[in-house]
Amino acid sequence: MKKSSNHSANPRGDLSAQIAASIRDAIIAGELIVDDRLPSETELSEQFEVSRPTVREALKRLAAQALIRTQRGATGGAFVNHIKYAEAYDQQITTSTLLLSMNDISIVTACEARYALERACTPLSAARRSADHLATMRAEMHRQSQPGLSDEAFCASDVAFHRALVDGAQNPVMSYQLAGAVEAMQPLMNMITFTARSRERIVELHGQIADALEAQNGEDADAALIALEAYTVSLAKDVLEARKARG
Amino acid sequence: MKKSSNHSANPRGDLSAQIAASIRDAIIAGELIVDDRLPSETELSEQFEVSRPTVREALKRLAAQALIRTQRGATGGAFVNHIKYAEAYDQQITTSTLLLSMNDISIVTACEARYALERACTPLSAARRSADHLATMRAEMHRQSQPGLSDEAFCASDVAFHRALVDGAQNPVMSYQLAGAVEAMQPLMNMITFTARSRERIVELHGQIADALEAQNGEDADAALIALEAYTVSLAKDVLEARKARG
DNA sequence: AGACTTTTATTTGTCTGACAATTGATTTTT
DNA sequence: AAAAATCAATTGTCAGACAAATAAAAGTCT
Known part of the structure; x- marks a missing residue:
């Protein structure tokens, strides 16, 4: 040297x-x-x-x-160091979060990426999900239905639900790659105010996803995810327009 | 103090x-x-x-x-610092590469994740790819066809081809997320010895993908990717078995 | 001999103080 | 007014020191 x-x-x-x-x-x-x-x-x-x-x-x-x-x-x-997934997760999420916030990515673009990648997991998750994954999803849905839940707690539970969906594919590489896509969205989602009605609709779609995965029906889960993406984007657009009208 | x-x-x-x-x-x-x-x-x-x-x-x-x-x-x-995609790429690739090599992920698992995520890009890429993306893909195919190309150079070109496919979706978030999945595979792929015949087959499938994207036909591109995954996995298995028989 | 305690050596963690290199701002000179 | 020299602030690097942790080695007692 x-x-x-x-x-x-x-x-x-x-x-x-x-x-x-x-x-x-x-x-x-x-x-x-x-x-x-x-x-x-x-x-x-x-x-x-x-x-x-x-x-x-x-x-x-x-x-x-x-x-x-x-x-x-x-x-x-x-x-x-033996890099474990948990450590890599954290790094990926930190980087992804900052990347989204610093490059003014639109919610549409971020959602498009997130749901496209998540949908890539559904066929595998439908085939391989364990009872544990399904139980986690049901538990999070139950939490999401409770009144008085803060928006942040709702978002956190939403992330946990989707994480269970991804983990259901039983492919650690996919879980790792998706961690950034799913978790990094949380700050963006936190900007949305979830009304009781919108929560109800989201939980309904979550139920469709969980039901489809339980029935090992990848196509139905896929359809529900598409609907969820569309609904999320429309919610976000409402928030943005309301903010624009006010400010 | x-x-x-x-x-x-x-x-x-x-x-x-x-x-x-x-x-x-x-x-x-x-x-x-x-x-x-x-x-x-x-x-x-x-x-x-x-x-x-x-x-x-x-x-x-x-x-x-x-x-x-x-x-x-x-x-x-x-x-x-304003984190730009280029910087985030590098980090993601470093981490992903080490994650794969340190957690003895099987080629099957890694390929499954990679192609599942890549296939999530194809519908978008078919709809939005520019002439530039198509040109890049053709150029890389041409390079891959040249005799005397080293295995490493062939792999590098393969990565460039797939990167163009992903970038064709015109979604920077997806490009970023996919960078890890695609590039981190390279060390694993470098273990494979690509014969003239297997290269020919791969270029043929690349051609199908490029043609389908040019025709904005996402389904055909998807089918070609599925075939490519199956072919890659079978090549990898051959290498592993040959290595096991010798060692 | 065996178990316990003490010592010792090695290594990272932190501090202090110093000087070099860089670079924009200021002053001086032309 | 323009160019050159100077200055001041800041990071980059160095040297040497001591503290803290930790395992191995040595010593001591039963």
Whole structure:
């Protein structure tokens, strides 16, 4: 790692960014595998010919992406982390949420993506859903029917319902990919005020979905999802127009 | 330096992790909006009652997630970053790739997810694809037909083809979500040796897809994708069995 | 010998203080 | 007025130190 005396700005960024990229590449390329221990911070600072704070900044970058974990103590150090779905979920949701809020995506576009992807799960979910998934869906529907539920709690329950639908496909890769699409919508949905009547309609459609999945009827579930998308979009449009008229 | 004397381990993690989480929450909650400037590192270290290196580690964590960018100089500092799709792509692909390789996901599972999601794009892509998307697909098919192309280059071209298909839906949210599903497959696909005959078959199916999209016929494109998935899975199984027989 | 305690070595976490590099703003000079 | 020099603020990097955690090693007692 020579560093070749860089006077002009480095395309890879700061030293800590370069070092982080170097280690990240090694992990992706499989040169470092799960639970491998990286050299100690002192050793790394010697190898890369930088100071320990710089190495530490690099390691924190990697830790932020859950690529490594660190442990104190005699046998401690930085270890290549086994990325679990739960950790990847969180990251994906954070990124997706900010992406939606920062690029003024319309509700129509976001809904289109979300429901298209969700509908991709329904045939699989209809075929494979367990009793557990169905029970979760029914439980969330029950919660959604309770009066006095706040809009936020209603949205959270809505997410849980759809998550059960997705998880029913029993494909962890799909569950992971869909996490961003479904959960990132929540801030957008939170803008909507759900009246008692609209909640009733949504729960009704949820019931159709749950019934169809229970009957392993993918087509009916698909149709209900299409109706749900249309209804959600129309609700959102009403809110936007009302807001425009007022403001 | 009060810090309320922490003797037991903090649930939020290290100081730098806590500070990073605190700032991240502020960004997600909208208290800090795009292009807002954070206080200088010195000011932050005073506010959080920690040293500057600790603040810097926190900022590097956020930079690794593309939540902030930093700039040197008199008017420099850390700014809330406008997350663009390109940056989010990279992160998603890195995470997805590692997730697949570390959780020994079978090729069948990964393919199932990928093609299910991709098929969710086809109706939209058939309706909206531009001449540009079609041209990209044809160009990649032409590249895939050239003899002497390495397996890796063939895979890369395959990804480019499918990316054009997805982008044809003209929905940036879908493009983003699909990036992980499509690109993360590449390392898995790179294990496959593509014979001249199998390449021919794949290009043929690609042709069917391109033709169908050009004719705005979503159903034919869907059928071709199903065939492509089945063919890919059978190729992968052959490779695995051959490897098992040898090893 | 075996179980318990103490010590020790290693490593990450944090702090302090310093200097270099960058860069926009300010002042001076032409 | 334009160009050049200076300045000030800020991030980037470094060196060295100490605290805290932690497991292994050494020592001690029964």
